[in-house]
Amino acid sequence: MSPMTPARLTGTPGRTRVLIVGGGITGLAAAHRLRERLGPDAEIIVAEQSPRLGGKIHTVDFAGRPVETGAESLLAARPEAIDLARKVGLGDALVYPSAAKPGLSLGGELVDFPAGHMMGIPGDPADVTAVANAKERPDNGLPILEPGADMSVGELVRSRLGEEVLDRLVAPMLGGVYAGDVDRLSVRAVMPQLASALERHVRLTDAVAEVKRPAEGPRKPVFATVDxxxxxxxxxxxxxxxAEIRLGMTVRELRQTPYGWEIIAGPVPDPIKLTADAVILAVPASPAAQLLRAVEPQAAAALSAVAYASVALASFAFDRLDLPERSGFLTPASxxxxxxxxxxxxxxWPHLGRRRQIVRVSMGRLGEEALLQHDDAALAKTALRELGEHLGRRLPEPVEQRVDRWGGALPQYTPGHGARVAAAREALAEHPGIAIAGAAVDGVGIAACIASGRHAADLIAAQLTPDSR
Ligand SMILES: Cc1cc2nc3c(=O)[nH]c(=O)nc-3n(C[C@H](O)[C@H](O)[C@H](O)COP(=O)(O)OP(=O)(O)OC[C@H]3O[C@@H](n4cnc5c(N)ncnc54)[C@H](O)[C@@H]3O)c2cc1C
Structure with a gap:
């Protein structure tokens, strides 16, 4: 390493400085919350290694419309994303999906995806018999999960409702969110409400029916996005x-000092040394583990255990294409x-208008990383040909197309993930002034990431301003 460049970010004595590593939605939600908690004088720095903010959120102009290359919707059924949008002045820009529902592509035919399920698990087997052979297996009279215990989604559904429900309904639903392997995804991490209901119920369908029971009052939309x-x-x-946004700044090392934290960032041949009172890590598991290795090896090990799946998205714009009146479709790996x-x-999304039809095609399940090695033209060709097969006709030439790759983008929460993260946080509690947040630990969805970033900010703010607690 070349001699260290003197600190370019010199703090003002007496001002609290927090460094947030990662400029995705988690890091930004943390920055926003810190500003609320620490007031106007605090120095909040966001170090982002890439040339743009947003991480897995990235809107581009495509065929004259703002189209998402990564995440496309906010979960509106929980409050955090909608609250943040309103707080930052985007309340009027929130828009909601049409009533169109997704279909299921089975044997070359698009059929209705059954209603009344939770992530594809039915609350009543009769609801799904049109597409899958579902019969609840006899129970043993004991609650399905012991308190705090965990199992894979695959094991849960296969043992209670059979392989077809798993393959045709649950795996495609979860595949859309995690691109994962149902036999490696933790029930407690991916469906926490269902996991707690499973501690009370002996039948899976009863647990699902309890979680799905409609809330009192008018029905609210489940998803939203921003116009x-x-x-x-x-x-x-x-x-x-x-916050002070530092784009193109990779954080490489963290050291705890008697006064706070010393951070090495920037290019390897010309590193920058910063100091901060506290640090929030809002990066994927692998960089978070690497930064924590010298600080708290136990926390680093827990993060290293999180594997990631990769996906590719091909987007097409068509001038004239009669699409079925559906929001899209899912298809089982089988x-x-x-x-x-x-x-x-x-x-x-009605706000996109119908002047042109825009279709986003998603490819890649866990273990299919080789797919991402294909060049854009090959991926787009496969996507278009298969889209035609799913729709049962040859498609016209798109007027515009693009391919986006998200290598190692979706964390896979294996059984025990929640307990490992809790142990990591317990170990980190020995080191005041550091917190971990984001999709690597607390949930893949944007709403979960916002909640996680805000929680990390609250923890740090409470440590920095103990009187305000
Ligand atoms: C294709 C796709 C579709 C999705 N669709 C949806 C959806 O519709 N709805 C939904 O709710 N969720 C969706 N998700 C999930 C959601 O977008 C992500 O889980 C979430 O945005 C992650 O936010 P984050 O801030 O935790 O991490 P990221 O977005 O990964 O941000 C982390 C940032 O840290 C930076 N970084 C990494 N290492 C360093 C370092 N050493 N120094 C400095 N910076 C560093 C990275 O460059 C990155 O910008 C989707 C994800 C993908 C990939």
Whole structure:
């Protein structure tokens, strides 16, 4: 390493400085919350290694429309994402999907995806018999999960409702969110409400029915997005946080000192040394583990255990294409296709308009990383051919197309993930002034990431301003 460049970020004596590593939605939500908690004088720095903020949120102009290359919707059934959007001035820009529902592509036919399920698990086997042979296995009279215990989604569904429900309904649903292997995904991490219901019920369908029981009052939409694209949420959150944004700054090392934290960042031949009172790590598991190795090996080991799946998205714009009145479709891996799902974005999101049909095709399940080695033209060709097969006709030439790759983008929470993260946090509690947050630890969805970033900010703010607790 070359001699260290003197600190370029010199703090003002007496001002609290927090460094947030990672400029995805988690890091920005943390910055926003820290500003609320620490007030206008605190120095909040966001170090982001890439040339843009947002991480897996990235809106681009595509065929004259703002189209998402990564995440496309916010879960509105929980409050955090909608609350943040309103707080940063985007309340009026929130838009909701149409009533169109996704289909299921089975044997070359698009059929209705049954209603009344939770992530594909039915609350009543009769609801899904049109597409899967579902019969609840006899129970043993004991609750399915002991308190705090965990199992894989695959084991849970296969043993209670059989292979077809798992293959045709649950795996495609979870594949859309995690691109994962159902036999390696933790029930407690991916369906925490169901896991607690399983501690009370002896039948899986009863637990699902309890979790799915409709809330009192008017029905609220489950999903939302931002008119103009989710990148607006990124920009508005960053602006409201009034943080110092350092793009192109990779954080490489962390050291705890008697006064706080010493951070090495920037290019290897010309590193920058910073100091901060506290650090929030809002990066994927592998960089978080690497940064924690010298600080707290136990926490680093827990993070290293999180594997990631990769996905590729091909987007097409068509001038004239009669799409079925659906929001898209999912297809089981057993259908033997590369395409695992498609979103008919212009059907799903009325704000995009119907002048052109925009279709996003998703490819890649855990273990299919080789797929991402294909060049853009080959991936787009496969996506288009298979889209035609799923729709049962040859498609016209798209007027525009693009391919986006998300290598190692979706964390896979294996059984015991929650307990490992809790142990990591307990070990980190020995080191005041550091917190971990984001999709690597607390949930893949944007709403979960926002909650996680805000929680980390609250923890750090409480440590920095103990009187405010
Ligand atoms: C294709 C796709 C579709 C999705 N669709 C949805 C959806 O519709 N709805 C939904 O709710 N969720 C969706 N998700 C999931 C969701 O987008 C992500 O889980 C979430 O945005 C992750 O946010 P994050 O801030 O925790 O991490 P990231 O977005 O990964 O941000 C972490 C940031 O840290 C930076 N970084 C890494 N290492 C360093 C370092 N050493 N120094 C400095 N910076 C560093 C990275 O460059 C990155 O910008 C989707 C994800 C993908 C990939």
């Amino acid at each position: 103009g694209g989710l990148s607006r949420l990124v920009t508005a959150t960053s602006a409201c946080a009034r 259908e033997g296709k590369t395409v695992k799902a498609a979103t008919f974005a212009s059907n799903k």
